[in-house]
Amino acid sequence: MLSHLTLQDFAVVSRAELAFGPGMTVVSGETGAGKSLLVDALMWLTGARADAGIVRHGAERAELAAEFRLSDAPAALDWLRENELDDGDGCQLRRVIRADGGSRAWINGRPATLGQLSELGGLLVEIHGQHEHQALLDRGQQLALLDAFGQHAGLLAEVRELARRWAALDRELGELARAGDVGDRIAWLQHQVEELAAENLDAADLGELAAAHRRQANAAGLLQGCQAALARLAGDEGLSVQRLLHQTRGDLQRLAADEPRLAEVLGLLESAGIQLAEAAAGLERLHDDFDLDPERLRRLEERLARLHELARKHRVPLDALAARRDALQEELDGLSGAGERAAKLGRELDALARDWQAAASRLGQSRAAAAARLGQAVAALMSELGMGGGVFTVALEPLDTTRPAPQGAERCEFLVSANPGQPPRALRKVASGGELARISLAIEVAALGLDAVPTMVFDEVDTGIGGAVAEVVGQKLRALGAERQVLCVTHLPQVAAQGHHHYRVSKAVEADATHSQVEALDPKARVEELARMLGGVEITKEVRANARQMLSRAQES
Structure with missing residues (x-):
C-alpha cells in the first residue's frame, strides 16, 4: 500500500508531501490545477521513460519519492528479496529527472535500472485512465486477472512446473543432438x-x-x-x-x-x-x-x-x-551412454508433454467457466456505469505452439462493445477514454481486486458521465477500496463524496510563476470543495447544504 508520496520541482509543483491510508482517496481540483500530476508521478516512479518537460521551469531537476508498506504486497516483497533490494517490510522508490533529460532511480536507497523499477512497480501500482499506460490493455495482464478471478493458482502452478521440466529436458536433448556422431x-x-x-x-x-x-x-x-x-x-x-x-x-x-x-x-x-x-x-x-x-x-x-x-x-x-x-x-x-540417454530423454519428454496437456486441459476448462462468469459480471456493471446494452466477453484463443507453455494452452483477449448493436472489439482498441476507464473499473470491481496489486489508480474515470451514473461510479470505487487501496482523480462531486480521504489541488500565480499546492481536506473543507464542484463560481447556502448532504449520505452508506 502506498503510504507517502513526495514531489519536488515537478511540473508546476514546487514541493508537496502526501500521506495515504487504506480505502479510497480522491483528488480533485479546478481544471488545469494539476490534479493528474499525482498519477503522472506514480507513472514515472514505476518505470515510465523520463521527459525533461516535467522538470519545473528554472529548476535543475525534479525529484519524486514514494514509500510503500508491503504487508499487502507479498509478490513485491518476494521480488525485492530475490533481487537483494529488500529492506524490512517497507519499500521506497526514488527517481531524479534532470532538466537535460537524464534520470536516475533508486530502490530502497540502492541504484536501480528502469527495468527493475518497472518490474517492481507493476507489483505495487496499477494505473487506469485515459492514456495508453493501461495495465488491463496488456493481454498478459488480462490472462493473469482471469486466472486470479477463477482462482487458478494451483492449476497454473502445475502447468508451469511441467512446462519448466519439459523445457529443461528438451535443452539437454538438444545438446546431445548438436554433438552429432560421437563415434x-x-x-x-x-x-x-x-x-x-x-x-x-x-x-x-x-x-x-x-x-x-x-x-x-x-x-x-x-x-x-x-x-x-x-x-x-x-x-x-x-x-x-x-x-x-x-x-x-x-x-x-x-x-x-x-x-x-x-x-x-x-x-x-x-x-x-x-x-x-x-x-x-x-x-x-x-x-x-x-x-x-x-x-x-x-x-x-x-x-x-x-x-x-x-x-x-x-x-x-x-x-x-x-x-x-x-x-x-x-x-x-x-x-x-549418449544414445541410451537420448532415448530415455525422448520417452521422458513424451510423458511430460502428455502430463502437461492433461493439466493444461483442466486449466483451460476452468478458464472457460471463469471467462463466462467474468463476462456476465462485467457486463452487468457496465450497465450500472452508464453503458446500458454494452457487451463484455473474454475470448480464449489456442496458442500456436508445439512446446508446452508455462501459461497454459491458450491466451485471452478482453472484448467489449460499449453501445448496443456494435460488435465487440478488443479492449485495447476502444476509442473513448472515458468508456475505457469505466470498463476497467467494472473489471476491477467484478474481480474484487483479485489481481493482487495493492494500489489501484483511476484517472478521470468519470469523464463524460454525470448524475446517478456518477454516483454509481463513486460507489463502485468505494466498494473496491474495501479490498484494495484506491486513488481516484475526479472532477465530479458524486465521486469525490464517496472517498474515505480527500486531497485538493489548487494553483496560484506568484511572481509571474504558476504554483500548484496539494492539501488534505478535513470534513469542513470537503464540504466547501464539494460545493465548489457542484456550484461553480457562486457558492450559495443551498449549494453548501447540498454538498453537506451528499457527503453525509456517501459516508453513512
Missing part, C-alpha cells in the same frame, strides 16, 4: 584415457620418481662425497675426527686426577664420540646403498620423458595429468 570422439577419448591410465600419475609416485632420478643421476658424486666424509670422520690413514677426539680424551683423562672439573668435559667428549660413530655408520649404510646402475638411470629417464611428453600433449603441468585423465574419463563415460 570418432569416443575412439579418441578411449586412446587418450588408456595412454594416461598406463602411467602411475599419483602425486606421491611422481614425487618419488623425481627423487629416484636425482639420486641415480648423481650417484657417482654421492659415492665420492660419502667416501670423503667417512675418511675425515673415521679414516685409518692420517688424522680423522674420531682419532683426534680419542687422543684428546686420553690426554684429559690423565689430567682429571688433578682437576675433578674435567670430568664434565670428558663426559661431553664421550657423547660426541658416540654421535660421531653413529654418523659414520649412517654414511657407511648410505654408501652401500648407492649403486651406479646406468640401466636403471636409463629407465627412469625414459619414464620421465614419457610423462613430460604427455604433459605437453595435453597442455597441462606434470602434476595435472591425473586430473586431465579423470576429466577425459568422465567425458568418455557421458558420451558412451
Whole structure:
C-alpha cells in the first residue's frame, strides 16, 4: 500500500508531501490545477521513460519519492528479496529527472535500472485512465486477472512446473543432438584415457620418481662425497675426527686426577664420540646403498620423458595429468551412454508433454467457466456505469505452439462493445477514454481486486458521465477500496463524496510563476470543495447544504 508520496520541482509543483491510508482517496481540483500530476508521478516512479518537460521551469531537476508498506504486497516483497533490494517490510522508490533529460532511480536507497523499477512497480501500482499506460490493455495482464478471478493458482502452478521440466529436458536433448556422431570422439577419448591410465600419475609416485632420478643421476658424486666424509670422520690413514677426539680424551683423562672439573668435559667428549660413530655408520649404510646402475638411470629417464611428453600433449603441468585423465574419463563415460540417454530423454519428454496437456486441459476448462462468469459480471456493471446494452466477453484463443507453455494452452483477449448493436472489439482498441476507464473499473470491481496489486489508480474515470451514473461510479470505487487501496482523480462531486480521504489541488500565480499546492481536506473543507464542484463560481447556502448532504449520505452508506 502506498503510504507517502513526495514531489519536488515537478511540473508546476514546487514541493508537496502526501500521506495515504487504506480505502479510497480522491483528488480533485479546478481544471488545469494539476490534479493528474499525482498519477503522472506514480507513472514515472514505476518505470515510465523520463521527459525533461516535467522538470519545473528554472529548476535543475525534479525529484519524486514514494514509500510503500508491503504487508499487502507479498509478490513485491518476494521480488525485492530475490533481487537483494529488500529492506524490512517497507519499500521506497526514488527517481531524479534532470532538466537535460537524464534520470536516475533508486530502490530502497540502492541504484536501480528502469527495468527493475518497472518490474517492481507493476507489483505495487496499477494505473487506469485515459492514456495508453493501461495495465488491463496488456493481454498478459488480462490472462493473469482471469486466472486470479477463477482462482487458478494451483492449476497454473502445475502447468508451469511441467512446462519448466519439459523445457529443461528438451535443452539437454538438444545438446546431445548438436554433438552429432560421437563415434570418432569416443575412439579418441578411449586412446587418450588408456595412454594416461598406463602411467602411475599419483602425486606421491611422481614425487618419488623425481627423487629416484636425482639420486641415480648423481650417484657417482654421492659415492665420492660419502667416501670423503667417512675418511675425515673415521679414516685409518692420517688424522680423522674420531682419532683426534680419542687422543684428546686420553690426554684429559690423565689430567682429571688433578682437576675433578674435567670430568664434565670428558663426559661431553664421550657423547660426541658416540654421535660421531653413529654418523659414520649412517654414511657407511648410505654408501652401500648407492649403486651406479646406468640401466636403471636409463629407465627412469625414459619414464620421465614419457610423462613430460604427455604433459605437453595435453597442455597441462606434470602434476595435472591425473586430473586431465579423470576429466577425459568422465567425458568418455557421458558420451558412451549418449544414445541410451537420448532415448530415455525422448520417452521422458513424451510423458511430460502428455502430463502437461492433461493439466493444461483442466486449466483451460476452468478458464472457460471463469471467462463466462467474468463476462456476465462485467457486463452487468457496465450497465450500472452508464453503458446500458454494452457487451463484455473474454475470448480464449489456442496458442500456436508445439512446446508446452508455462501459461497454459491458450491466451485471452478482453472484448467489449460499449453501445448496443456494435460488435465487440478488443479492449485495447476502444476509442473513448472515458468508456475505457469505466470498463476497467467494472473489471476491477467484478474481480474484487483479485489481481493482487495493492494500489489501484483511476484517472478521470468519470469523464463524460454525470448524475446517478456518477454516483454509481463513486460507489463502485468505494466498494473496491474495501479490498484494495484506491486513488481516484475526479472532477465530479458524486465521486469525490464517496472517498474515505480527500486531497485538493489548487494553483496560484506568484511572481509571474504558476504554483500548484496539494492539501488534505478535513470534513469542513470537503464540504466547501464539494460545493465548489457542484456550484461553480457562486457558492450559495443551498449549494453548501447540498454538498453537506451528499457527503453525509456517501459516508453513512
